[in-house]
Amino acid sequence: MLQGKPDCCLAQQRRIRKQEMSHPNIKDGWFKESQALWPGQAMTLQVKEILHQEKSQFQDVLVFQSTNHGNVLVLDGVIQATERDEFSYQEMIAHLPLNAHANPKKVLVIGGGDGGVLREIVKHDCVEEVTLVEIDEAVVKASKKFLPAMAVGFQHPKVKLHIGDGFAYLKENENTYDVIITDSSDPVGPAESLFGETFYDLMRKALLPGGIICTQGECQWLHLPLIRSVLTHARTIFPVAEYAWASVPTYPCGNMGFILCSNEPGKDLKTPARYFERSVEDKKLRYYNREVHSAAFVLPQFAKAALEV
Known part of the structure; x- marks a missing residue:
């Protein structure tokens, strides 16, 4: 029991960190694509959970779990791949x-x-x-x-x-x-x-x-x-x-x-x-x-x- 307690604490800390994650393209539970080369329209996907975000040396990298399209990879606010398609x-x-x-x-x-x-x-x-x-x-x-x-x-x-x-x-x-x-x-x-x-x-x-x-x-x-x-x-x-x-x-x-x-x-x-x-x-x-x-x-x-x- 004592050996399992630290793992529980770590899991709880990870859940808290994920809950604290935010991204400018995600508001009210929906991801909205940045309009880089297609003004006047934007793809939106419902977000279940933000899994990863970072500013790399080259670009903004975001991965989130969507409600209907599986995990989604986004670079600089633009969808690169979803597990669904x-x-x-x-x-x-x-x-x-x-x-x-x-x-x-x-x-x-x-x-x-x-x-x-x-x-x-x-x-x-x-x-x-x-x-x-x-x-x-x-x-x-x-x-x-x-x-x-x-x-x-x-x-x-x-x-x-x-x-x-x-x-x-x-x-x-x-x-x-x-x-x-x-x-x-x-x-x-x-x-x-x-x-x-x-x-x-x-x-x-x-x-x-x-x-x-x-x-x-x-x-x-x-x-x-x-x-x-x-x-x-x-x-x-x-x-x-x-x-x-x-x-x-x-x-x-x-x-x-x-x-x-x-x-x-x-x-x-x-x-x-x-x-x-x-x-x-x-x-x-x-x-x-x-x-x-x-x-x-x-x-x-x-x-x-x-x-x-």
Whole structure:
């Protein structure tokens, strides 16, 4: 009994600390997203408990347990992932480029500190090595503790973690990777430079022949001028550049885009070069399949007119 008392006291102290936690984006039991790139609208989620908050060297990191969407990761006031729907984004940003490549062996992920993209990449048996470069170690630590179903990707023996700047890493690793995936937050704060022409050129130089990149491509309902600008730059650097999209309910307007580029002239990114077995699609995937791959590149008329230049 005496040995159990300190544990009870510690548990009570932890409960008190959690009750004392507060965050400027949470009021009256509801989280409200900061309006960084989507003025006039904001996603809100009901909060059950704040699990973690800190000001890292680079950004504000918040994790809370919601009433209906599981645990939620928020960076600088913007939702990055919820346990309820993260799989749609993670599967698409990983499997679109990987299945467009005939035989990807070495893969680089820039960003993606929650581990979800890693979880998907290692489902490809042909991949021999995956390196993840994340600038903010606080995101990795918080995800391992509070988003274990995503952070499980860090545990795979094929995975290497490098804490550091993606720009510097690319400069030191030219002609190295078959596929590069940039899983970034929106182009504000530490992720702003990941949408520029210089970064795309560095990714091109880091690719092996026949290489493919895939980056977070923002929302067609909100960011067409930005998407058009990035695609225009990408098409001056790569012979092939395309835009695809997926449904992600807790992202702005419920969808998210992806920009895919290849250094191989004439490369068809819209048709998978490889397929998962149907049994894998049924048992290990929740969003992506071979039909969704091609359909993701079909754009509504307003987006098609703006982006097909």
